[in-house]
Amino acid sequence: MRYTAAHPLRFSAILCLALAISTGVFADTIYLKSGRKITATHVTEENGQVSYETSAGRFSFPASIVDRVTHDDAPPVSAVAPPSDRAANLPIAPPNALAAPSSDAAASAAIRDGSIDTDLLSKLESEASANPTPTAIARAVAAEAAAAHFEISVGDFERALAHYDVGLRFDPDNIGLLQEAAYLHLKRSEYTAALDLLDRARRVDPDSAEVAKLSGWAYYGLNRLADAVAQWKHAMEIKPDEETQHALEKAQRDVQEEAEYREGETSHFRLKYNGEAAPELALEVLKTLESEYDEISATLNYVPTEPIGVILYTNQTFTDITRAPSWTGALNDGRIRVPVEGLGHMTNELARVLKHELTHSFVSQKTGGRCPVWLQEGIAQFMEGKRSRVNAAALATAYQNHMEFSPLSYESSWMNLPRDAASNAYAWSLAVVETIVTVDGMDDVERILERINEGSSTEDALRAVLHEDYSEVMLNTVQFLRKAYQ
Secondary structure (H helix, E strand, O other): OOEEOOOOOOOOOOOOOOOOOOOOOOEEEEEEOOOOEEEEEEEEEEOOEEEEEEOOEEEEEEHHHEEEEEEOOOOOOOOOOOHHHHHHHOOOOOOHHHHOOOOOHHHHHHEEOOEEOHHHHHHHHHHHHHOOOHHHHHHHHHHHHHHHHHHHHOOOHHHHHHHHHHHHHHOOOOHHHHHHHHHHHHHOOOHHHHHHHHHHHHHHOOOOHHHHHHHHHHHHHOOOHHHHHHHHHHHHHHOOOHHHHHHHHHHHHHHHHHOOOEEEEOOOEEEEEOOOOOHHHHHHHHHHHHHHHHHHHHHHOOOOOOOEEEEEEOHHHHHHHHOOOOOOOEEEOOEEEEEOOOOOOOOHHHHHHHHHHHHHHHHHHHOOOOOOHHHHHHHHHHHHOOOOHHHHHHHHHHHHOOOOOOHHHHOOOOOOOOHHHHHHHHHHHHHHHHHHHHHHOHHHHHHHHHHHHOOOOHHHHHHHHHOOOHHHHHHHHHHHHHHHHO
């Protein structure tokens, strides 16, 4: 979720609630003997197993394949969001099977010394293709599932999906594989692809609570609210849980409010607006968004896979529906929500807000929801046209006095930041992105986002693209500000 409002440094405050489950805890890095690295939380070692949590769930593997674990001594700046905000953000819990270790011998053998045994996978696949007995198919599927789980645990969703595709080729009605693959597509904002898999899973097991729950997320992402409500109600009838209840309540509020809304549609947007909003303004909003869509797409080298929902509210309705703080001016929780009461036509400020919010939609989808808050906000501010001239001197002085912004501490939710701290975070975020774009070019920003999408930590992505760690990025930012604005 992202909130927008004015504050002392006059930045649009878009406060993001990360989809990851690890907000408000210390981050750890697990180094495997194979050379791979995992950023995780709640790392524990017990009975020869190292267990840890990522945004995809909790995983474990033998301690013998771990080289070392390092702990981040700086805690994140915020705690877990309150229930009302979790409901608005609609977090997606992984299917239970992702956290369940497999007892299958083929699954156990598929992961050796911290890496996937590709030779074994090829052998099992060949055997299942040449002689598709139930045993051969089960072994191949178990190994591919184990490989997919491993790739998820190290953050590589693309490779995980490839393993699921192989498994489903041998066992197309495997409901576990269908759910897990659909979950990954949901995490990547690929709602149509997820729904295709879930439709198959529903035919296999019409009374699966998990299938219904995941289907609700897919329909919600596609702005098919009535279908989302129906699926979440079905899931609650089968197996009630708090997360589904929050999501259902959120969707029901949307359905009730939007029942009488008018609609507008373009190739990239699905707009709904309160009857009190001028139809002319709604058309101008769509026209503005379409124009900005092409520019942002070209800049970030990305085209969203699904149409983007946009809702125009009166001020009071916006507050009632989103339950956002009173100072909030706009919100993006997968749909762009903007209060436009009193506006009869497009203004420069509204155009900037729309571009800022639309940038968040692009960055979030491009990185599968992995982009840290500070980078999201820096890119969104830069794209809407903000620059660091007003704050350059203050930021340089803060750095000199050892009061600089720490990107690592501002990767997760900013929701509990005091106003002044949020102002400082926005100022630094913009300055860092402005420096990268000016010195190295927007192509490097796009490459950083690609690395993050592939599973790299943000600092590793910076090292790979800019050859700088966080401390070097901050030093170069201050040097740029002094040179450009003083």
